[in-house]
Amino acid sequence: MRTRRWLPYALLIPGILWLAIFFIAPMFNLGATSLYDPNGSLDTGYRMTFHVANYGDALSQYYPQFLRSFSYAGIATISALIIAYPLAYAIAFKSGRWKNFLLVLVIAPFFTSFLVRTLAWTAILGDNSTFVHFLHTIHLLGPQGRILATPVAVITGLTYNFLPFMTLPLYASLEKIDPRLIEASSDLYASAFTGFRKVTVPLSLPGVVAGTLLTFIPASGDYINATLLGQGARTSMIGNVIDSAFLVRLAYPLAAALSFMLMAAIVGIVIFYIRRAGTEELV
Amino acid sequence: MPTATSTRSPSQPVLKTPSQIHRARVWFRSHLILLVGIVVLGYMFLPVFVVVALSFNEPKSRLTYTFDKFTFNNWLHPCQVGDMCTAVGTSLKIGILATIGATLIGTLMAFAIVRHRFRGRAVTNLLVFLPMASPEVVMGSSLLTLFVAAKFPLGFWTILIAHIMFCISFVVVTVKARLAGLDPRLEQAAMDLYADEWQTFRRITLPLVMPGIVSAALLAFSLSFDDFIVTNFNSGSTVTFPMFVWGAAQRGIPPQVNVIGTAMFLFALTLVLISQLLGARRRRRLG
Incomplete structure (x- = not known):
């Protein structure tokens, strides 16, 4: 291409402006809101008093929800990895000419609306469902025991709803592996398991990192599953708190502090994780 | 090449004859x-x-x-x-507009990032990556504080703005992948055959990238149509289909x-x- 140095900037301007105004600027505004005087209100307006104590208040009141969010999201991410890896592996190496069709099947269930399929889980895990009756019959669950409205239900929903975000990156990195490398390991007398452990897994690591992040991040901020499947304060996550603080109680400074902390925590976790996994080229 | 091995097909095991x-x-x-x-x-x-x-x-x-x-x-x-079909209609309208907006903006960005070397490329990549790495509650609530501070009335337009915002990154990533996989020799061949830059773009590059743009648009539409959390913060009294389902979940579905x-x-x-x-x-x- 000839040198027209203004061209890339012309192509970028709409996108950069949109993201700067509607993504970056709101983040700064959120940070500012989190430092407002909490005694103001939406009607009378808030005064900027650099009230850092908002953060302390938010954390001391809502640290259980923070911990719950990250532990639910963590368990859901690990479960999703365990479920998605064999599927991605099967599609990448064993599906032959059905590969594209199977990939369509992987995303197809997620074309039904997020909320509608989460509601379907309330039917599957409900107190009168076949599944719960079965658990009663095999005594895995006590006679009064239930699944719906427990942490198990919330984690089940989180695991399920973000599965494509785990499966597709895993598939993408598994698919890139040269099968001759795995053959070479068996030629060098590695057992199938050793070959898998020493060749396939390390080479699929970028997919594992991308998949776990793409699952963990939305799962930790989600509150649809906690509301519909958890149905109560005992399973409420940080998203529930932020939602009701902004939209019901209209306590903007506190809510903004919570939201900002969630963002900071996630950025921290992502940076730490990417450093540890040594896949910085991902970003 | 020795003739003895050339008759064997490459898929046949050469070294090992595995037992039953x-x-x-x-x-x-x-x-x-x-x-x-x-x-x-x-x-x-x-x-x-x-x-x-x-x-x-x-x-x-x-x-x-x-x-x-x-x-x-x-x-x-x-x-x-009652209002379910109105809500579906609103979702369709927002979905289509957001898809058009995000696909246009995102495709231009993808071309700039893949095809050009320019200052600030790393920052641009980061800017595209960040919205995908942010939880929806944070994006939705921060945008709400901006609209409230600017006294911008919440409703159809604020939902549309928000949807275009979070769809752009996914469009960029999808189109970028397709563009990066293109064989540059196809374009060089067109130029060698005296096609000018615009003809090359229209007849060679664009058709080859089209599948990527189409799948990006499909992705953007499904993200927009299905979004609840960001919408919930910025909808005012406008009801999309996911918002309708959310409300119905409290009253009976x-x-x-x-x-x-x-x-x-x-x-x-x-x-x-x-x-x-x-x-x-x-x-x-x-x-």
Whole structure:
């Protein structure tokens, strides 16, 4: 291409402006809101008093929800990895000419609306469902025991709803592996398991990192599953708190502090994780 | 090249002749993983079956969400429940506009990032990556504080603005992948044959990138149509389909919700299968 140095900037301007105004600027505004005087209100307006104590208040009141969010999201991410890896592996190496069709099947269930399929889980895990009756019959669950409205239900929903975000990156990195490398390991007398452990897994690591992040991040901020499947304060996550603080109680400074902390925590976790996994080229 | 080996097909095992037992184990193992994969797919489809079944359900009362009696009624009269179809219409409108906006903006960005070396490329990449790495609550709530501070009335337009914002990154990533995989020699060949830059772009580059742009647009539409959390913060009194379902979940869910869920599933599935078939046919034609 000839040198027209203004061209890339012309192509970028709409996108950069949109993201700067509607993504970056709101983040700064959120940070500012989190430092407002909490005694103001939406009607009378808030005064900027650099009230850092908002953060302390938010954390001391809502640290259980923070911990719950990250532990639910963590368990859901690990479960999703365990479920998605064999599927991605099967599609990448064993599906032959059905590969594209199977990939369509992987995303197809997620074309039904997020909320509608989460509601379907309330039917599957409900107190009168076949599944719960079965658990009663095999005594895995006590006679009064239930699944719906427990942490198990919330984690089940989180695991399920973000599965494509785990499966597709895993598939993408598994698919890139040269099968001759795995053959070479068996030629060098590695057992199938050793070959898998020493060749396939390390080479699929970028997919594992991308998949776990793409699952963990939305799962930790989600509150649809906690509301519909958890149905109560005992399973409420940080998203529930932020939602009701902004939209019901209209306590903007506190809510903004919570939201900002969630963002900071996630950025921290992502940076730490990417450093540890040594896949910085991902970003 | 020695003639003795050249007659052997490359897929035949050359060095090893596995024993019967070994072969059985290999067969079992390779099919075991396939079997596990099929079980996982079954699990992924479980809620879809429930949604389809419930779309034919006549529930005993509004508050029960279990299968009671079979009926076609929900499919015949999907708009019986108050505002659901209005909400679906709003979602469609926002979805289409957001798809057009985000696909245009995102495709331009992808071209700039893949095809040009410029200062600030790393920062641009980071700017594109960040929205995908942010939880929706944070994006939704921060945008709300901006709109409130600017005294911008919440409603249709604020939802649209928000949807374009979070769709752009996904469009960029999708189109970028397609562009990066293009063979630059195809464009060089066109130029060698005296096509000018614009002709090359229109006749060679754009058709080759089109599948990427189409899948980016499909992705943007489904992200927009399905979004609840960001919308919930910025909707004011406008009700999209996910917002309607959320409200209904508190009051009792009409079975017609599952009709929409099933219809969306079938529509998207058909669309994707058609594009797959067209793609396969094109590949065959090109050899």
